[in-house]
Amino acid sequence: MSMTVKICMNELCGATTSSQWKRGWPMKAGGVATLCFACGTEYDHVRYCERFHLNEPGWRECKYCDKPVHCGCVVSKYLYECLDSGGIACINCIRSHPLKQLVNDIPNSFSRFGGNWLPSVFSNRMNNITPLTEVLEKHQFTSSNSFKEFSIRCTSGIDTDSSLKSPLPSSTMFVYQSPLSMEPTNNKQNIGSNSASEPQAQQSLGFSLLPKSNMVAEEKIPSFKTEQKSRETVLKAKSGVSIRLKSNKGMASGSDNRVVRPSGEGRGRCHLLPRYLPKMTDQELLQIHGDLNSNCTLTPLFEKILSASDAGRIGRLVLPKACAETYFPHIDKSEGVPLRVQDIKGKEWTFQFRFWPNNNSRMYVLEGVTPCIQNMQMQAGDTVIFSRLDPEDKLVIGCRKATVLEEASALPNPVSGTSLICTDNENLPALMGHEGTSNGDSVQPSMIQEEKKTHTIGSKSKRLRMHSEDALELKFTWEEAQEHLRPPFSKPTVVMIENCELEEYDEPPVFGKKTVFTTNTAKLQEQWVQCDSCSKWRKLPSDVLIPSKWTCSDNVSDPNWCSCSVPEEKEVKRLGKILKFSKEAKKRKVAENCETKQVAPTGLDALATVAVLGENGSEHDESLVSITTKHPRHRPGCRCIVCIQPPSGKGNHKPNCICNVCSTVRRRFQTLMLRKKTQRAELEAEKIKKSQVPVTHTTGSSNELGTGPTVLSANSDDVNKGQDLDLNCDPDRRKDDAS
């Protein structure tokens, strides 16, 4: 029995289960896709898995069966990335390592590399999984200003003070805005808009033209030409598109600058409930014009926030009765009429506009909307906007993404007392079906924004109300967060990927106070923490978890230092030097990154940097206290290279030493050199390219190609330090010397 789970190659879709494919999809292995039911992407045979195991560039072996997995197609790329997450096999291993498990149950692991938590692990959405190499090179160890803001949303069960001693619950979602995987502005604004009353950034608003012939329904929608000109403002855009804005100041909506723009339709307009009136900013309308290529007038008709059932797999969008009867064709029969619309990508969609008898009334629905909704990446909580385009009388559909907060509000609480920040499409239906807490007694009115409730799908139903007020939001840069995130108590699984050791944790990291780790003369790790009350530094055992607020009185491990009145230990002076070095190293690194605009140092560069710091530190202080600039979270048992290397970073090993440290360092240098070689080649190629273009100024400097960080090159003496294994050498120089 071999059953293949299909994966939609549309990375924005990623539909996986057979149920998400239209009928005709073969259930047996070896079948080919035709159409993804979720997103509507059409496939031909060539684009799918015939390429699955071909030896194309980019392939790699399955860690379990040694057969090639990654051939370059999206499907295998996905497998490849999952492999990096650990524990997943290729299709060859389907029996022992079910692909289904791979796809539907993405391991929620938390990875560290070189003591730093990888951002990708915090975003376990299928769409957001980022290849390891990209994570390392583009996110992790680049200059600090390249770190994107991310937020940790804690829940009511997590207290920023004391409860943080405990690991975050598994349901806690770390929202990290990856420039690779998320849209550029929306999430950041969402994350940043703690106050829900802030104007919401519009992630996307898609409108497109609809050919007149697309209107299948013969019954015409009433024309907009009858609307009152006096209430219109026509914006002439550069492209010549006229966007007719109907200023209606009396109907401005609440807190934001979103203006309720009634369609101006004569029939039944005044019967529309306010929540269905289109609320669009001028900016949005101006944005729309960029998508329109003809001289047209766009008139928003109505909008509706998608409910769970609207966005669900049933594919039925319930239309507000008044809107349907006002703007859509009149229908007499229950089966209704087909209706064509287009989205922003120019894709045509045909919906069945129909109704059901309901309590002596009618319930209007659009059937078959799932592909369109998926294609527009809409979820429950997002707003679908129906508009008309004049003079062609075309029906267009657009969308407005909900904020993270809105999305959160749209979700029922899966765990009592815990709010889940989740943007995962796939989780949505399941969560929607979770009624155990939907009628929970703990449901409280939102304190974040009263109005918000009327804008979320939870506004109508108890079932969907959740505790958005419980969400706490802590903002850090990714780099800052590293210093607050500490490994959970569970032991990590160390996996080697591309000669890099990754620690995989099943549990999320622990969030706590920033501390400084040092190594004392006995080579034991110590932890320093600053009192929030007296600002004195206190020494604690390295395995103690520090809550976000800590004072001397909390120092239960050493009664001698449990009072703010007690002066600091003498060792603090050394700590001060260490901190100074740490800051300087960071500054140098950032400055160099800005200056040279080179490829950012990788974790291996950071390793070398650490080694340098260790040496310098020892120069300034004879004690063996050392600190890692990139490894603030080391704990006993940590097996990363920084922890296992000699404190001074060099000098204690013979050239032919085969100890774990030396072999690891050798191996890593090889990898680093190889990588740098590639980078250098790329840069040179680029330089040659540029040189062929007329250049007004050239510096003549050539040594910036592929060189390591300043910290490395500043220690050029190390290059000539004989055959001893030298952790501080510049790999490029080393390579040059060798050649």
Place this chain on the structure above:
DNA sequence: AACCTGCATGCTTCA
């Protein structure tokens, strides 16, 4: 067994 269709139920909002 999974999916689809049509209707019923019951919660929310409005007048």
Place this chain on the structure above:
DNA sequence: GAAGCATGCAGGTTA
């Protein structure tokens, strides 16, 4: 209290 509407669910259909 009435109307609207979100969603559950039973029965039919399909793979």
